[in-house]
Amino acid sequence: MNLKLALPNGRIAKVSAHFPYEDSPIGYRVLYKQPASSGKTAIVVGMADGGEPMPELLFPDRRPLTSEKHIRALIDVSRAYAMNPWSLLYELLPSAFCWKEEEFVKVSDKKPLSLDRRSLEIISYVSKKRRKLENLEKRFGKGIVQKLIDMGFLVPFKEWAMPDVSLKAYRLAVKTQEALDRVKKSRRREELVRLIGYLSGVVYATEEELRAEGFSVRDVTNLTKRGLLAVMEEAPHWLSVNPNSLLKSERAVLYKTLGKNHLILGEWKGLLERLKHLLEHVLRLGKSALVFCEGVNLIKSLYSELKVFLGNNLLRVSSLESSKELIGRWFTAQEKNSVVLGSRLSLLLPQRDLGLIVCFCESEPKLKGIVDIRNYLFTLAKYHGADFLLFDTLPPMELYVKGDLWDWELSPPTCEVEVLDRESSQVLSERTVELIKNHLKEENLFLVNKVGYGYAYCKRCGYIAQCPVCGSFLTLRVERSEVFCNSCSYKGQALCPECGGPLVELGFGIDKAVDEVFKLFGSRENFHFDTIPRLGRKYDNVFVLHADNILSVPWYDSLERYFSYLWRSACIAERRLVVQTALKDNPVLEHLKNLDWEGFYKEEISRRQEERLPPFTKIIKVRLKTFPRDTFRDLPVDVSLRHTPKGEEALIKFDRKLTKRVLQTLYKLKPLDLQVV
Structure with a gap:
């Protein structure tokens, strides 16, 4: 059989080989090896008109890794962006499936006589278990290792190896207040406080998740060594189940049949209840569903809510799973109708009878910064004949313009909105302090649209200092002696890159807000802090302490991002949304107070059409x-x-x-x- 293989470098190889199964070979994984080179994982993406004979080509799986429909959708989307589809294929393929042939060494039967102490140490080290040749050479030196191989004491051999993607998760090992007290005098106090605050809110987090949220491995290791964090080799799944979701709420029985393209918009509880009904309906029809989320936090929240009523029909495929779990669920989803709740690791998974694709739009998820994942999912739904749904608090501006092509459902927020004046020198206005005092025992979320302590301002130059590497604004650390860049991780002394003068604090970030709130009200378990409003749960009160800086970046969609930030905050507020601002006369805030998102959209679209801006260009x-x-x-x-x-x-x-x-x-x-x- 002549096969076309996609390789990790984006190229195509044509081979002639025996395919051991009865169904189509497209989508199967292949362990591909050319003479005089190390083997690598390849994917069958089509049939060829000829090929190099490879009678010993290995097919390690009894089922395909992806489907022809997924491959076609990937090709279509790649063409639209003039990209190589096979580079995108490997961008989406989970690392657990990317096997490669690696060189190992083991101890031979030859007795190690007349060897020096260093050589005996190496042989003892290798005798405990096989070692990668590359790692052994880094540890002991290439020359001595190669000498032991030449003398016959060590034997090199090649073997297919799966990458080590075992799960490691972290949780707080002490109470939140104790952890905060113990890092007060730390040099990297602001980063440690943010890490502790994050873990107190999510219960546990994987190593990959912490890196994705911008936390450094050094800080995680620091807190672990000091006994403030505990390491879990396997995430405890029982923690994912929210006891509150065991209480079944009354739900309407009848919902209208969905069209092929559908927008489900509104506040968090409305989105969640609608999702439950849709998934229940699709399983009753004997179909499967894919629920895609970009953020791990949202996946955790949805899993805790959906697991109770979907049971074993719910499969989670994300970075939260160990490699063993991910591989098992990958092939289970092909054997029975199920709901896959997944991150981008799930986007190639060939589910059985896929009838519904749901995309939660927390952001604009893109591959390689170019290909919108929503376009890929939309194309995939067309190939499967499945319904495609976007879940969001607001419709994407581009789809609102094309409103006639989409069906809409909306459950708008119902919270009270209060907009307060804030002096530029204030973190908390007097009215905000009063509101917090009145609701101390309620669940309160404090939002500041900036990490760190504050912007780094140069009085001599008269503007915020810019990163000398990428040009972004620099952020001042809490001790005022260092600055860092959120975009490229640049770090340096608190001196202006232009004139060398001292940098001072301007405005405030989330770390200063944490300090101010703790100073006035103490550390409380029901106080939560974040830089963005995240879907996943609701709070009694949401306080947006500072988001005006969204408008400080002169970009065509600044007003839309500002309004979306505030609207999303309203969608996770149960009782009230409080917005502090120095721009109280901004017309955007009038639309927010009236919960009039459509009025804002109409004004914004009219402006963009007149100025020839996206989505019109x-x-x-x-x-x-x-x-x-x-x-x-x-x-x-x-x-x-x-x-x-x-x-x-x-x-x-x-x-x-x-x-x-x-x-x-x-x-x-x-x-x-x-x-x-």
Whole structure:
């Protein structure tokens, strides 16, 4: 059988081999090895008209790793963005399936006589278990290891190995207040306080999740060594079940049949109840469903709510699972109708009789900063003939413009909204302090749209200091002696990169807000802090202490992002939303107070249409070493350039129909960074 294999480097190999199963080979994993090279994982993506004979090609799985429909959807979306589909394929493939052939060493039968102490140490080390040759050479030195191989004391051999993706999770080992007290004098106090606050809210978190949230391995190790964090090799699944969800609420029985494209909008409880009904309905029809979430926090929350009433029909496929669990659930989903709750690790999973795809839109999830995952899921739904649903607090602006093509459902927030004036020097206004005092025993969430302690401001230059590496605004640490960059992780002394003068604090971040609230009210288990409003649960009161800085970045969608931040905050507030602002006269806030999202959308769309901005045009941000001025001489595009320490940044605006041609032109220039808006 002649097969077309997609390789990890984005290339295609054509081979002729025996396929051991009766069904189609497309989607199966292959352990592919060429002479004089190490083996690697490949995926069968089609049939070839010929190929290199490989009679010993290995197929390690009895079922396909993905389906032809998934591959076709990936090809379609890749073409729209002028990208290589096979590089996207391996971007989505979980590392647990990416096996490769590696070189190991073991001890031979030859007796180690007349060897020096160092050589005996190496042989003793290897005798305990097989060792990777590369790691052994790093530990003891390449020369001595190779000498022991040449002398016949060590024997090299090759073997297929699966990457080590075993699960390691962390939880607080002491009470939150004790942990906070014990890090008060730490040099990295603000990072440790944020890490402790995060873990107190989520109960436990995996190593991968902590890295994704911006926490450093050094801080995690620091708290673990000091006994403030406990390490769990396997996440306790019983912690994922929320006891409150055992109380079944009364639910309406009849819901209208969904169209092919559907938007479910509104506050958290409404979204959750609607999702439960839809999943119950699709399973009753003998179909399967995929529920995609980008964030691990939301996956945890949904799992605790859905597990109680879906039971074994719910399969979670995300970074929360060990490699053994992920592989088991991957193939279980092909054997029975089920609901897969997954992150991007689940996007190639070939479910049985897929009838519904749900996408929770916490952000704009993209592959390689270019391909919108929602477009891929929409295309996948078409190939399966499945219903496609977007769950969000607000509709994406682009879909609102195309409203006639989508069915809508809306359960708007019902909380009371109060907008308060805040002086620039204040963290908490007098009215905010009064409201907190009146509701001390309720569940309160405090939001500040900035990490760290505050912006780093240079009085001599008169503006916020910018990162010398990427140009983003710098953030001052709590001890005022260092600054850091949220975008590129740059760190340095609290001195202006331009004039060398001292930097002082301007505004405030989440760490300063934590300090201020704790100073006035003490540390409380019912006080929660975050930088963004996350779906997953509701709070009695949500206090947006500072989000005006969203408007400080002059970008076409700043108003939309500001309104969306506040609206999402309202969607997780049970009783009241309190917004502190220095911009009380901003018309956006009037729409918020009236819970009038559609009024805001109509005004914003009218402005963008007049100024030829997305969604009526397309924008690409690209960074190159140098940008040739004649790049688009044959295309009607608008280009704005600026110089940065890392090259030239170009902002390119053009008609949406030209997207593919513009991308093809840019790829030839080998950009350092590229983002499609």
